[in-house]
Amino acid sequence: MNAPATNSEKTAPITIQRGAPGEESWTETFDVPWRAGMSVLDAIVWVRTHADSSVAFRYSCVNANACKECIVSVNGKTVYACTQRLLEEGTEVGPLTNKTLIRDLVTDIVPPKENLRTILAERAKG
Numbered sequence: 001m002n003a004p005a006t007n008s009e010k011t012a013p014i015t016i017q018r019g020a021p022g023e024e025s026w027t028e029t030f031d032v033p034w035r036a037g038m039s040v041l042d043a044i045v046w047v048r049t050h051a052d053s054s055v056a057f058r059y060s061c062v063n064a065n066a067c068k069e070c071i072v073s074v075n076g077k078t079v080y081a082c083t084q085r086l087l088e089e090g091t092e093v094g095p096l097t098n099k100t101l102i103r104d105l106v107t108d109i110v111p112p113k114e115n116l117r118t119i120l121a122e123r124a125k126g
């Protein structure tokens, strides 16, 4: 799917890896309105708002770089989407490859000792 940008002369392509555990992943490219200094998070939020609300992504603080929830792979490097600049020539975004995939760009980033499943398993052991 490639939704057209609106009310903007400049656009930049963002390619997002999609998929869930147990299914083959695929990519989708969206042309988003581009402005100097915008972040990858800005582009993903635009995609979710204007093109495809089903893109799974997680963030909380938006540019404060405090929540650490927006961590993804951008052009092969692990970065925070809220501080990574969107490139006018194109940006590829995917989930972290060293974490368990939940869906699309969302991975399980909770430390094991804070994971509810781990806590319940530990309690069950006694």
Ligand code: FES
Binding pocket: 059, 060, 061, 062, 063, 064, 065, 066, 067, 068, 069, 070, 071, 080, 081, 082, 083
């Ligand atoms: S949105 Fe919180 S660190 Fe990026």
